[in-house]
Amino acid sequence: MSKYSYFYRPEGIESRFELLVFDCQNQPFLPLTEHYHDCIGRIDKSSALSYIQCLLPFFTWLDQFSNYQGRQVQWDDSPDIIRIAIEDYLMNEMACKVRENDTFRFVNRTNKSPNTVNRFLSALKSFYKSLIRLKQYNHSNPLIDSYAILNDYKGHTEGVRKDKPRMPLEAGTEDATPHRRLTDSYFKLINEEWQPKIIGDIQLPYQVYQAGKKVNWSLREVVIARKLFETGARASEIIELTIGDYRSRKSLQEARTFNKGSHGKRVKFIRFSKDTVKLLMRYINKERIHYDELHRKFNDLPDEAPLFLTELGTPLTYEAWYYHWDKAMKECEIKLNPHKTRHWFVTSRLSEIYRTTKTEAEIKQKKKELIKYIKWKDEKTIEVYEHYFDEESHRKAHDGMLESMAQKEKEYMEQKKPKYRKKSKLTVIETSLDRIEIDDEIQELLDGLE
Structure with a gap:
């Protein structure tokens, strides 16, 4: 079965491309080629190549197995269609579980999933960034959750007073918003730190x-x-x-x-x-x-x-x-x-x-x-x-500790059993704990023994 592949420019051949990607029909595929060269200078060549290698199987699948309302999905379709195709690919080809959540999707790897899920999503996100920057994709990035960014921005700018902006921090009238890095990914990989x-x-x-x-x-x-x-x-x-x-x-x-x-x-x-x-x-x-x-x-x-x-x-x-x-x-x-x-x-x-x-x-x-x-x-x-x-x-x-326990057990078992052994009695001393001050760490230990 034919698939997407790449080749380096042969010696002696003049071209503005040092690497060229070919589709399933062995025809030059410029979107991925342009993406690779757009990445060079932004990230190192080995990372750019790694992105291409992650994307080739997806584009092969897109040509051969993708389906949206009875037709093949194209890489330059609208974001909604692209997202449906990606979701299918994640579930059927990468054995991931995908769960809907408002304006984005949670992605969870299973034990059958490859280790490249995160890199694949990053590579595809980078691909659409490049094609938008090069004015070859005329929509918003399908891998970006614009609603989440908007909602988070509103949460950081709106005050507790209805329809009013937040007061400055110095005013001391509103709680400080927690500082955190915004995530703009439409497909959010969970449990994947x-x-x-x-x-x-x-x-x-x-x-x-x-x-x-x-x-x-x-x-x-x-x-x-x-x-x-x-x-x-x-x-x-x-x-x-x-x-x-x-x-x-x-x-x-x-x-x-x-x-x-x-x-x-x-x-x-x-x-x-x-x-x-x-x-x-x-x-x-x-x-x-x-x-x-x-x-x-x-x-x-x-x-x-x-x-x-x-x-x-x-x-x-x-x-x-x-x-x-x-x-x-x-x-x-x-x-x-x-x-x-x-x-x-x-x-x-x-x-x-x-x-x-x-x-x-x-x-x-x-x-x-x-x-x-x-x-x-x-x-x-x-x-x-x-x-x-x-x-x-x-x-x-x-x-x-285990070695010591094993040695002591051996010594105990080797001891000669006495003819008569008086039963030891367990003495329980009752006391009122509310009269005794117990250290917090000791109390935590006691609670854990219950």
């Missing part, structure tokens, strides 16, 4: 290196894989480094790079091991030199030269690199998205902090340094990892 993936397997990097060795990774792939685990950076932040990014830092173990949302501006640095430095320099001066058009070594390369090259001598892209990563993971049956190396890094760094640091003040300071290095927009992200270590600490303490 993002949680970082906690990966605590200390052997994971070495399993990946072995997988690469098994499929004969080049030195380039080895260096990138090592940097992923050692730096906590995203794959694109490593792949798109330049020679100047590496030269710009004081230490040979560091490079400057961009961050998600920085639009290519170098706003942070990454740090890696001395062993990786040796491999990197060997790659530049021995492997990379064969693909550089002028066969230049490190000292002869200009700052703007890409650090990593393809075999054609062009700058390495995420897509070209991912082919080699995916091949190694499949060969060794390792299910590992490259982004999970970032979570592995954070988990490992926190573990090291707790293992080597003695005081709470030092732990707090080192966590701040980690947050600054990893460049999280929301510092609270680290709390999820903290919760992981709290649970691990509890598990160890609990295991100790």
